Amino acid sequence: MTIIDTHVGASTHAQGTGSAFVVSVGQWITSSDHKKIGRLFIGTSLLSAVLAAVLGLLFGLERMSPAHMQIFNGNATPQLFSLYQFALVFGVLAPLFVGIALAVVPVQIGSRAVAFPRVAQFGFWAWLFGALMVDISIIGNGGPGGGRANLVDLYLLGLALAGIGLLAASLSIATSVLTSRGPGITLDEVPAFTWSALVGSIATLLSVPVMIGTIIYVYVDHSHAQLIFGGNKGINTFLGWSLSQPMTFVFVVMALGVLAEIAPISSRVEQPLRPIVLGGIALVTAAALGAVTQTAHVLNWAGTNSDKVKSIVLYALFNGLPFLGALIVVLLSLLCLKMGTPRVTASFALALLGALMILVGVAGNLLYTIKSTSLDGTVFSEGVVLYLVYGGLLSALAALTHWAPQLWGRTLEEAKVLGLALIGLLATVLAGFPLYVAGFSKQPANTVVGFDYSGPVALWNLLTGAGHALIALTIVGFVGLLINAVRKGTPVSQEATA
Amino acid sequence: MTIALPAAPTPAPRRQILVATAMASASAFMLIMGMIAMWLKFRAGAPTRNSSDGLLIIKDWMPASISMPEVAANIMLITFPVGALMAQWAAYSAKRDDAQHRSLALAICFVMGLAIVNAQIAVYSQMKIGLADGMFQTMFYAITGTMLLLVIGGMAFSLVAFFRSVGGRDNDTDVVNAHALYWYFLTAAFAVVWFVVYVQK
Numbered sequence: 001m002t003i004i005d006t007h008v009g010a011s012t013h014a015q016g017t018g019s020a021f022v023v024s025v026g027q028w029i030t031s032s033d034h035k036k037i038g039r040l041f042i043g044t045s046l047l048s049a050v051l052a053a054v055l056g057l058l059f060g061l062e063r064m065s066p067a068h069m070q071i072f073n074g075n076a077t078p079q080l081f082s083l084y085q086f087a088l089v090f091g092v093l094a095p096l097f098v099g100i101a102l103a104v105v106p107v108q109i110g111s112r113a114v115a116f117p118r119v120a121q122f123g124f125w126a127w128l129f130g131a132l133m134v135d136i137s138i139i140g141n142g143g144p145g146g147g148r149a150n151l152v153d154l155y156l157l158g159l160a161l162a163g164i165g166l167l168a169a170s171l172s173i174a175t176s177v178l179t180s181r182g183p184g185i186t187l188d189e190v191p192a193f194t195w196s197a198l199v200g201s202i203a204t205l206l207s208v209p210v211m212i213g214t215i216i217y218v219y220v221d222h223s224h225a226q227l228i229f230g231g232n233k234g235i236n237t238f239l240g241w242s243l244s245q246p247m248t249f250v251f252v253v254m255a256l257g258v259l260a261e262i263a264p265i266s267s268r269v270e271q272p273l274r275p276i277v278l279g280g281i282a283l284v285t286a287a288a289l290g291a292v293t294q295t296a297h298v299l300n301w302a303g304t305n306s307d308k309v310k311s312i313v314l315y316a317l318f319n320g321l322p323f324l325g326a327l328i329v330v331l332l333s334l335l336c337l338k339m340g341t342p343r344v345t346a347s348f349a350l351a352l353l354g355a356l357m358i359l360v361g362v363a364g365n366l367l368y369t370i371k372s373t374s375l376d377g378t379v380f381s382e383g384v385v386l387y388l389v390y391g392g393l394l395s396a397l398a399a400l401t402h403w404a405p406q407l408w409g410r411t412l413e414e415a416k417v418l419g420l421a422l423i424g425l426l427a428t429v430l431a432g433f434p435l436y437v438a439g440f441s442k443q444p445a446n447t448v449v450g451f452d453y454s455g456p457v458a459l460w461n462l463l464t465g466a467g468h469a470l471i472a473l474t475i476v477g478f479v480g481l482l483i484n485a486v487r488k489g490t491p492v493s494q495e496a497t498a
Numbered sequence: 499m500t501i502a503l504p505a506a507p508t509p510a511p512r513r514q515i516l517v518a519t520a521m522a523s524a525s526a527f528m529l530i531m532g533m534i535a536m537w538l539k540f541r542a543g544a545p546t547r548n549s550s551d552g553l554l555i556i557k558d559w560m561p562a563s564i565s566m567p568e569v570a571a572n573i574m575l576i577t578f579p580v581g582a583l584m585a586q587w588a589a590y591s592a593k594r595d596d597a598q599h600r601s602l603a604l605a606i607c608f609v610m611g612l613a614i615v616n617a618q619i620a621v622y623s624q625m626k627i628g629l630a631d632g633m634f635q636t637m638f639y640a641i642t643g644t645m646l647l648l649v650i651g652g653m654a655f656s657l658v659a660f661f662r663s664v665g666g667r668d669n670d671t672d673v674v675n676a677h678a679l680y681w682y683f684l685t686a687a688f689a690v691v692w693f694v695v696y697v698q699k
Binding site: 111115116167171174175178179180202205206207208209210211212213214216217220221224225227228292 | 511512513514517518521522524525526528529530531532533536540629630631632633635636637639640643644
């Protein structure tokens with residue numbers, strides 16, 4: 001008896017029925033091929049990044065003249081800030097790396113498919129519909145502080161659904177690494193990116209459910225009682241931590257894995273002190289423990305000695321360890337350059353610049369959480385998020401450039417991607433650094449009017465807006481290069497991609 | 499001329515369902531623990547007042563008019579380990595290729611799940627509280643409702659494993675072991691919920 005089994009990614013549609021376009025769309029929607037699911041995550045995340053950048057540009061322009069509003073309506077700004085934060089963290093940072101991991105990890109571990117491909121597929125659609133529900137509810141005046149109760153409920157459901165989607169995809173990634181490795185590949189021998197995908201996925205699996213638990217309370221209270229969590233006004237009080245630090249550190253772990261993967265290859269040397277690099281990546285996930293406490297661990301040098309020790313230990317654990325981990329990865333990647341014979345590739349430049357931007361963001365958080373700096377409630381925190389998200393975006397572009405032969409069978413033009421890397425660096429610095437400075441000038445967070453301080457208010461906010469515009473340009477440019485390479489580039493041989 | 503042999507087939511994944519269930523259980527445990535932490539935070543922060551005679555300090559958390567049906571709650575606490583025991587029996591039988599006992603154990607496990615759902619409904623009906631009656635009531639329904647959903651998930655797992663078992667999947671030890679692990683998680687999670695929500699209130 002002969003049994004013919006189809007590969008999980010194989011087409012299940014009859015050929016020649018309907019138009020080629022409809023068949024193709026149907027195959028993409030129902031595909032359980034890990035590369036297709038990964039590309040769906042990547043594509044929608046990049047689209048979300050452009051939308052977030054446009055929103056950031058508008059905020060920058062609006063904040064140039066804080067005496068009165070020119071672009072937005074007064075009641076809309078709190079919801080639009082919520083949309084902006086959601087788009088940056090749950091629309092770009094988290095799903096982008098989940099997508100890259102889904103596409104790349106099975107290839108790296110010698111597996112034909114990701115574990116539970118249907119779960120990964122469900123993860124994408126759950127995340128996408130959750131994100132759309134959040135977007136629709138906020139547009140309809142239903143986000144945190146929104147006036148339409150039904151849409152506030154929709155916002156909470158959307159946030160939970162997006163979280164469930166990320167959990168499903170993370171479960172698939174972590175299970176793949178733990179159970180589907182090829183013969184002879186032990187866990188300590190997996191590539192650095194796969195290691196970062198494993199620890200990042202586990203950290204997501206442990207921290208996102210705490211957010212969902214809080215959403216359940218807030219949703220039940222909001223839709224039935226409105227007694228405990230402050231109704232629509234209280235949503236950010238109880239859920240704001242999930243869009244802020246240290247939660248965002250959990251999602252940048254894979255960005256550091258990209259640098260740790262590419263640096264030795266570009267330097268043509270075996271990674272020195274590899275176990276320490278892997279340990280550094282794992283250290284960043286200490287942030288997950290801080291995130292589940294739903295508190296920013298502030299260094300407050302006041303009170304009794306016991307209070308001081310307690311404050312410094314928690315500060316060092318949840319803010320210091322992620323910084324230490326990121327620093328270790330960056331320094332040991334630079335050591336590769338010193339020990340090897342490096343060649344500056346576009347993917348390495350993007351990965352290094354992205355990791356450096358992330359390091360600036362994590363260092364900024366160290367400063368932000370020192371109470372005596374009095375940065376709490378200022379735009380400094382927005383600057384930290386932008387360094388992390390846009391730094392992560394540069395790392396993601398590095399990964400896409402590096403693995404383009406495996407994902408699309410094409411290589412991207414090095415010189416042009418290098419140019420985009422420089423624009424991306426400029427964009428990230430412009431978007432984030434002025435907010436650091438404005439934070440010290442006490443420019444308040446999440447508002448566009450009613451503040452003033454001695455300093456060039458218009459300049460800082462103009463520069464931030466310009467940074468957002470440039471990052472949108474970088475993404476559009478990169479996607480253009482990719483489409484051009486896929487349509488007109490020479491296919492890479494199988495030997496080269498192996 | 500050298501002719502290369504075709505590549506060997508990729509080896510089958512090792513204990514994929516068990517590993518995934520372990521991680522899903524850890525994730526769900528964090529969900530329940532996060533909710534327990536919020537419960538404790540709100541209970542600790544509940545307002546206090548002096549009694550009319552000034553001798554006692556009363557915490558306005560669980561209204562005095564509510565009586566917790568401890569019998570039903572304790573029955574649930576006992577039923578969870580029984581379910582876990584049945585799940586472990588199924589795993590033991592699967593290891594010994596004993597299909598009849600494996601199917602029987604999985605079926606009993608499903609019935610234990612039904613008994614827990616029944617007890618939870620009894621708790622709700624005996625307490626006679628509304629979801630919007632107050633802080634305690636809202637949070638009580640949220641946390642016990644979430645626990646109930648996880649139990650229903652466990653019942654679905656039992657049912658799937660049962661049908662696979664009676665369908666003749668004799669080498670299904672990975673699924674049955676994963677099922678047992680999930681029931682252990684349910685037992686541990688409910689033990690915490692029972693102590694914090696039903697005993698300490």
